[in-house]
Amino acid sequence: MKHETPIDHLIKHLSHLPGLxxxxxxxxxxxxxxxxxxxxxxxxxxxxxxADTIKICSSCGNLDHTDPCRICxxxxxxxxxxxxxxxxxxxxxxxxxxxxxxxxxxxxxVLSALDGVTIEDLKLHQLKEKIAKEQxxxxxxxxxxxxxxxxxxxxxxxxxxxxxxxxxxLAHGVPVGGELDYLDDGTISTALKSRTGx
Amino acid sequence: MKHETPIDHLIKHLSHLPGLxxxxxxxxxxxxxxxxxxxxxxxxxxxxxxADTIKICSSCGNLDHTDPCRICxxxxxxxxxxxxxxxxxxxxxxxxxxxxxxxxxxxxxVLSALDGVTIEDLKLHQLKEKIAKEQxxxxxxxxxxxxxxxxxxxxxxxxxxxxxxxxxxLAHGVPVGGELDYLDDGTISTALKSRTGx
Numbered sequence: 095m096k097h098e099t100p101i102d103h104l105i106k107h108l109s110h111l112p113g114l115x116x117x118x119x120x121x122x123x124x125x126x127x128x129x130x131x132x133x134x135x136x137x138x139x140x141x142x143x144x145a146d147t148i149k150i151c152s153s154c155g156n157l158d159h160t161d162p163c164r165i166c167x168x169x170x171x172x173x174x175x176x177x178x179x180x181x182x183x184x185x186x187x188x189x190x191x192x193x194x195x196x197x198x199x200x201x202x203x204v205l206s207a208l209d210g211v212t213i214e215d216l217k218l219h220q221l222k223e224k225i226a227k228e229q230x231x232x233x234x235x236x237x238x239x240x241x242x243x244x245x246x247x248x249x250x251x252x253x254x255x256x257x258x259x260x261x262x263x264l265a266h267g268v269p270v271g272g273e274l275d276y277l278d279d280g281t282i283s284t285a286l287k288s289r290t291g292x
Numbered sequence: 293m294k295h296e297t298p299i300d301h302l303i304k305h306l307s308h309l310p311g312l313x314x315x316x317x318x319x320x321x322x323x324x325x326x327x328x329x330x331x332x333x334x335x336x337x338x339x340x341x342x343a344d345t346i347k348i349c350s351s352c353g354n355l356d357h358t359d360p361c362r363i364c365x366x367x368x369x370x371x372x373x374x375x376x377x378x379x380x381x382x383x384x385x386x387x388x389x390x391x392x393x394x395x396x397x398x399x400x401x402v403l404s405a406l407d408g409v410t411i412e413d414l415k416l417h418q419l420k421e422k423i424a425k426e427q428x429x430x431x432x433x434x435x436x437x438x439x440x441x442x443x444x445x446x447x448x449x450x451x452x453x454x455x456x457x458x459x460x461x462l463a464h465g466v467p468v469g470g471e472l473d474y475l476d477d478g479t480i481s482t483a484l485k486s487r488t489g490x
Contacts, residue, residue, distance in 0.1 A: 100338070100345045100357045107338040110331060111312075111320040118311030124381055125310050126339070127346050127355050134343050137305045141324070141336045144302040148325050157325050159298045183322055 101127075153224070155200030155217065156185055165189070165197060172196045174231035178221065178250060180204045180243065188236060196232070199224060204237060204246040216246070218253055225257065233261045299325075351422070353398030353415065354383055363387070363395060370394045372429035376419065376448060378402045378441065386434060394430070397422060402435060402444040414444070416451055423455065431459045 098106070101123065109119035126134040150156070151163035158164055165171065175196025179185045185198045202217050203209075225233070235250055237243035247263060254261060267285040268277060296304070299321065307317035324332040348354070349361035356362055363369065373394025377383045383396045400415050401407075423431070433448055435441035445461060452459060465483040466475060 100341050101355065104338045104342040107335045108309075110335075111306075112323050113316035113320060114309075114311055120384065121381065122309040122311060123342070124355070124384075127342060128380070130343060133305075133308060134339065137308075138336060138339045138343060140298070140302045140305040141332065141339070143298050144321070144325060145328060145332050145336060147298045157299065157322070182326070183319065186318065186322075 154185075154198045155182065155202065156198060157182055170195075174229060175234065176225065176228075176230045176232070177234045177236050179236050180238065180246070184236065184238075194234075196234075201246070201250075204240070204242045205249065206242045213249060216249075218249070221250070222253060225254070225259070230259055233259050235261065235263045237263070239264075239266055352383075352396045353380065353400065354396060355380055368393075372427060373432065374423065374426075374428045374430070375432045375434050377434050378436065378444070382434065382436075392432075394432075399444070399448075402438070402440045403447065404440045411447060414447075416447070419448070420451060423452070423457070428457055431457050433459065433461045435461070437462075437464055 104126075105116070105119045105123045108114055108122050109116050111119070114122060126137065147159040148157050149159070149161045151158055151161050151166055153162040153166040156163040156165060160167065172195050175194070177185075177188065177194055177196055177198050178201055179188065179198055180201050180203055182200055185200055188194050188198075199221055200217070201221065203211050203215060205211055205213065205216070224230075233254065235247050237247055251261065265288065266281065267288060268274065268281065274282065302324075303314070303317045303321045306312055306320050307314050309317070312320060324335065345357040346355050347357070347359045349356055349359055349364055351360040351364040354361040354363060358365065370393050373392070375383075375386065375392055375394055375396050376399060377386065377396055378399050378401055380398055383398055386392050386396075397419055398415070399419065401409050401413060403409055403411065403414070422428075431452065433445050435445055449459065463486065464479065465486060466472065466479065472480065
């Protein structure tokens with residue numbers, strides 16, 4: 095068993111998926127190989143279909159089978175509101191809530207000295223272009239509450255400092271369903287400072 | 293987003309993998325779609341290669357790209373020792389230890405009233421045939437220590453009751469590295485009864 099067999103090869107590629115380690119990749123490979131017709135072949139087909147059809151939306155950076163994506167093309171969405179997110183996963187997370195009816199812009203990451211992400215790596219130029227070209231009446235910066243994301247917010251604010259468009263960010267506070275006792279001090283003091291009336 | 297899009301389709305199929313839930317399937321899909329050339333295409337290729345080449349060994353029930361599998365064909369292995377396992381995963385687990393040099397037979401499961409697995413569902417007939425045909429000098433029943441597996445062991449013992457071949461089973465006891473305090477009473481009392489000299 096010195097050179098890599100097709101099974102080893104499959105396990106290696108499955109173990110590269112986020113969420114699957116070596117052990118679960120082995121389980122997944124066995125599962126697929128034992129249910130060839132019901133599981134393996136449909137998975138190959140859906141991966142191939144995704145590879146063939148999914149593209150990056152040239153307007154917002156989302157992934158979809160159409161370009162522009164269905165969100166950018168949807169005439170029912172408020173074209174004025176633009177929500178800036180760091181990653182596509184964040185866009186999908188907000189979409190799942192169903193509580194935002196505007197459109198998005200995927201920045202492609204946040205500044206990070208650790209990961210070597212600089213201002214040049216973010217799609218700031220495209221963002222400015224999009225805002226200039228389209229009729230944007232409100233900008234929501236929906237970045238995480240990490241230090242890197244906050245630094246990125248400031249870069250965006252700086253980029254748009256001459257624009258009259260109102261800019262807001264996500265509220266900080268106690269997560270819904272969260273217990274005070276388990277929250278960090280920073281969140282509790284922020285929630286206290288930003289307290290709202292009943 | 294009423295009908296299933298290629299992305300939904302992909303996420304659904306990924307979420308069927310053991311170890312991946314809906315959330316991690318979404319992460320995996322995004323990861324694959326964002327790294328098309330480095331991740332998605334190689335994964336499709338390795339799945340397709342596995343689908344094309346991997347077959348079930350007609351001699352032992354293992355999965356391999358050759359039939360008989362490389363274990364059954366290896367002239368360096370002791371042909372006399374036969375290890376009976378319930379699942380292919382168990383065979384792989386024993387193989388990983390490198391401490392068994394004989395061959396295997398995959399039973400295909402254990403008796404289970406809950407899962408509706410009866411004697412007819414196990415490959416007992418093929419097992420008896422294999423033992424009659426090949427020169428087996430020792431049989432090791434390597435099943436789990438569950439009630440169902442023990443019942444299955446008794447069925448195998450009954451099947452081979454007229455055979456002069458010595459039959460053994462895996463030792464029960466304290467797992468290596470395991471702490472007594474965290475072990476169940478059954479294991480501790482079995483380990484005590486089966487105590488060995490230094």
